[in-house]
Amino acid sequence: MAGIITRFKDIMSSNINALLDKAEDPSKMIDQYLRNLESDLGKVKAETASVMAEEKRAKRQLDELNEQINKMQKYAEKALIAGNESDAKLFLEKKNQLLQNQQSLQQSYDIAADNAAKMRSMHDKLVKDISELNARRDQLKAKLAVAKTQEKLNKIGASVDGAKGNLSAFDKMEDKINKKLDEANAMAELNSPKKEDNIEDLMSKYDDNTTTNTEVDDELQALKNKLGL
Template sequence: MAGILSRFKTIMEANINALLDKAEDPVKMADQLARDLEKDLGEVKAETVSVMAEEKRAKRAYDEGVAEVEKLQRYAEKAVLAGNDADAKVFLSEKAAKAANLESLKGAWDLAAANAAKMREMHDKLTEQLKQVEDRKAAIRAKAAMVKSQQKANEIKSDLGGSSLAAFDALEEKLNRKLDEAEAAAELNTKKDDMADLMAKYDDDATVQDSGVEDELAALKAKLGK
């Protein structure tokens, strides 16, 4: 009991979040704190049960003492009413002895009640701290997983940016150049064909051929009276 109560002030003043924030490895620290708190909580639970039982025993002893004093008072009154002063004195004497012990019984009960209150407070504090550790541990693990994923993504991005992406960019640029060249060649060939057609229209052979046909057509019309 004394050993556990000596740690009461330290436990009540402990700042779990501050300890975790200062830790070099928060996950490892959270695991260790959880183990320590679970161990302390187990001891405190067992001691709290024992102290609460002692409080109940002390209160029952005090209540019984009070009831005994009240009972002796009633018997003394009955003896006086019956005219038996001697018996009344015996009851009053016993009552005085019992009443003198009541102060001791009350002191024992008060001490047991104070100890029980401290143990319950310590139990509740440890339970709260353990919940804080578990919550922070889950949050820390989730954050650590996110950091690890981000680092992995950065590594992949770095690898791609340094090699594969550069190769893809070069290949795309090469294909774009090939496409531009092909389109330019097609455009040039189209212009050449148009020019060739236009030039053929005025070739001498074509003009002579067209002129002969026209002359023959005129002669035919004259013959036919047209």
């Protein structure tokens, strides 16, 4: 009996959080933990019923003995009233024999009653714990689901951060290309003629043409005059 009580005290004091910390899949561990408790509850019920039956048996034996003691007392009184002292003495001797067993049966009953009270207490507590854990199971699973979702979001966030790093590298490449393009444009501008030089060439062109055209025109007019045109 002592071993049974010690083992189920350990069950009562077990820490579900400690079990969950060791579990690879806390959701499955919750279900397994409750299945274990249901199995333990069946054992506790069987043991409690056995101890309660022992309590009732000890109580019945004690009650029967007390009833016999009271009966011997009454018969001794009746014998004395009837004037049969020897008969009364026999009844009292039997009563004393029964009294010697009374203390032993009382002790047996007290032990059985104490054991039954402990088992009933453990049984009731286990039933209560299972009921509370069943009510909390959905809450725990919901929290686990949220935790898993958060883990996924964290992984996605890490991927996004990685993508941001790639975009940053792309921006740097674009800056380098733009810089090279600006440098090429600048070099082209340096290699092109200056506007001042172009204007001077253009002015020189018209100056020469103007002179040439005037001489030709004068010669043409002189020819016309000669010909009478």
